[in-house]
Amino acid sequence: MSTFLQAGANGLMVGGIYALIGVSLTLIFGVMKIINFCQGELLMLGMYTSFVLYDQFGLDPFLAIPIVAIFMFIFGALLQFTLITRSLKDEDDDTNVLFLTVGLGILFQNLALLYFKSDYRTASSIFSDKIVSLGVITVSLPKLVSFILLIIVTALMFLLLKYTNIGKQIRATSQNKIGAEVSGIKTKSIYAATYGLGAAIAGITGACLMSFYYVFPSVGEIYGTRSFIVVTMGGLGSVVGALVSGIVLGLMETIGAVVVGSSFKDTIVFLTFICILVVKQRLKTKRG
Amino acid sequence: MKKRIGSRQILLLIMLFLVALIPMFIKTPYILSILVMTFYTASASLAWSILGGMTGQISLGHAAFMGLGAYISTLLLMNANFTPWVSIIVVFFVVGGISALLLSPCFHLRGPYFSLVTIAFGEAFRNLLTNWNYAGKGQGLLLPFGDNSLILMRFKSKAPYFYLALVMVILMYLLVKYIDQSKLGYALKTVREDEDTANAIGINPWKYKVIATFISCGLVAVCGVFYASYIRFISPDIMMQDQSVKFVLPAVIGGIGSAIGPLIGAIILTPLSEYLNATLSSIAPGANLLVYAVILIVVILFQPRGIMGWYENSKFKIKLNNWLDKLDGRKKE
Amino acid sequence: MENILEIKELSKNFKGLKAVSDVTFSVEKGAITGLIGSNGAGKTTTFNMISGVLVPSSGKILYNGKDITGLKPYHYTSMGIARTFQIMKPLKHMTVLDNVASGALYGRKGYQSTKQAKEYAEEILQNTGLYDKRYCLPGDMGTPFKKRLELARALATDPELLLLDEVMAGLNPTETDEAVELIRKINEDGTTILLIEHVMRAVASLCKKVVMMHHGEKITEGMPQEVMNDPYVIEIYLGKEES
16 A cells, blocks of 8 residues: 555656646647647756756756746747747648747757767755655655645746736637737737746756756657647646646556556556547547 | 650669669768668658658657567567568558557547657557567667578678668659559548548548558558668667657658658758768767758748749749750750 | 428537527429528538538438438538538649549549549539639639639539538629629539528529528528518618628
8 A cells, every 4th residue: 555655646746747847838739729849858958957057056956946947938938939930820730830849859959969968967956865754655855845846836827827917918819819919919929928938837847857857868758748648638728637637647657657567657658648639539529 | 645755754764773873883881871771761751751741640650660660570580580571561561550550549630639649659669669578678689690691681781782772762752653643642632631621522531541551651661671671680769759750851851742752851861961970979969860950940941841842833943844845855856 | 393402400509509400491403592691590500411511419411312411421422412611621732633633533423543533623624714723722823713613623523412602702793793604504514502602692693492591590491582572581681781
């Protein structure tokens, strides 16, 4: 029983990371209606930013979060404003955006490889190597702090979307782009801001991850694929869905590892994902 | 209307002849290996284009199906002494069948959703093979070495592989070209353009997506048989997503949806990438993929229909055709 | 006269919203029947059910006496039913000729070779006045030609019953007259036509019978002049259309 409880606790912590990266992806989809295939690479860039801050200035990954967030926001917004927006013109042809974001993913990954080489890099935090015990369960402190941060970031994002002016504009744009434009919202800037926000959240996730995991150029692939799974399970565009399915995915992985053994857990995860996707889409088309 | 043999056909044959002569004059294994990889990539990209270009279902998991082909033929060779030549046929039907069966419930997923499923399938297969004892786990499989043997598709020099790859790419091109102009091709292209229209003129989109998947994945698995015989080492890494992207890029850059596009894309990209990889991999790892990415991004931003898309609307095409017509005209006199 | 199509108490609900309720009418073989009504009256929904895109919630569709309710849309072509779309759906990256050839290949003609299909397609293009544009991409043509292309592609499947969804919307008076002539010609060649149209002038000159829908229900049917002089119909259309 305690193995399951422990697996559950671990799953919750991992799930938190999945949820957060899922939220960032779903935010971009909700507004721009595109699947950003380089989300994992944005997370990777966030991790490296955090690593550089640690390496150069000895900054704790957790303290680096605001800097990483701001940097990634600007980076994402610029990326959207200069490149991605150009291939959004053709409304019903989304293959261009698909290839563009895939291309950007390869670009970032190999830039990182070029600059940082393929070594595994770590950054330590004041919480590193500390463990919290709750009865039979033990949880590493950085993971727990990351999980709490996840809740705070998500709550902040909700507040931002709900109450601020820009949040309202983002929501308006996501509901009806033309309607938003007619009401005087500059959707181009909103797109840039949303993409920036998505990149910032991916960066925050990366910074959290940095506190207990290592970074390498292709780390984004792992989390990128997970983020696709999370958002399709939770429903593209739904923040709550991404949160819930992120946690579910984390639990599925860790508990699955206990049940079928750690080597085949990924296979199980991918197959479950495909089943969920197919069934969901079936239900959706049936209704119409 | 009978086809006349004009300057176009003659030029093409001359070019083919010259290419076929290359191994006679260039003995450097390095250059030959670049050419083999070019033909191989072009073949895989052509196979991909049946599903991705013609039918418009962007698969990002084709490397997994290529890998399946490579694994099946290798395991058959190692355990049953099965010749790769027969494996080609086995693999085409087995991998084609498996992929069509697995992907068939996913065909009502449109656009990027389908791509996501293919990524997930690719990862699932890779994960399975990484943990499967019989298939050598993550270390992969080393094909048995030995004397030259045509039956076992095993050669010590590069030249035989060069001709194999050349024949493979020519056959693949002719097949894709044939499908493109056939009744089947019209159905596939109609499905790509608009599924509602396809329905309205009597085309069952689901059925044709299954057919396209069968052919496309089966053919890419055949490329896998060649890959295993040529490299003589396979591991789950050949099923990685970035390997799939290597099949997609030539088609996108050359021009998606035309038979010649993947060929031109591969001829431009693969030598460049192999060259960069060989010269820069020690000092600047990833430089070849970096160049890939930059080319892809530039093409997508400025010429989304690829090189062929540019060519179709260019003055160059008109000039070239005029020039060729003139050649024909002169010959008649 | 014989009826080629009979619609019996057809209804469609979208999550509780009744888009079409209890619509019954018939289409006479060889004639042109019009389906009219204001926006949101349920005309296109009815059309989508007749062409198999939507499955009716209840009711029956009989084609040549055979129940075809709920059949998949791609079975319709071989039965001899073809349709056009209100929102034009050209095959964007294929030439006009290829667009129509695709219809010919999978229509009732059952061509196996693309060469034959293209020859037949060229014939259709000549009849619909698109022959000069056969190597164009649909995107390079204006709306009138795109509408014609929709029509040509549907015709290429060699239909017995042709369903036209607003093929004249967005055309100027001259273009409308040309379209009317084209539709008349198609009908005279023996194709039964059911059309949705807002252009009353066209409906009046083409249709033998019109069916009027409003809020998902059939209001009335009859000769165009009768229906258009119906006080209730005038009330619905008042200020919206001049008839």
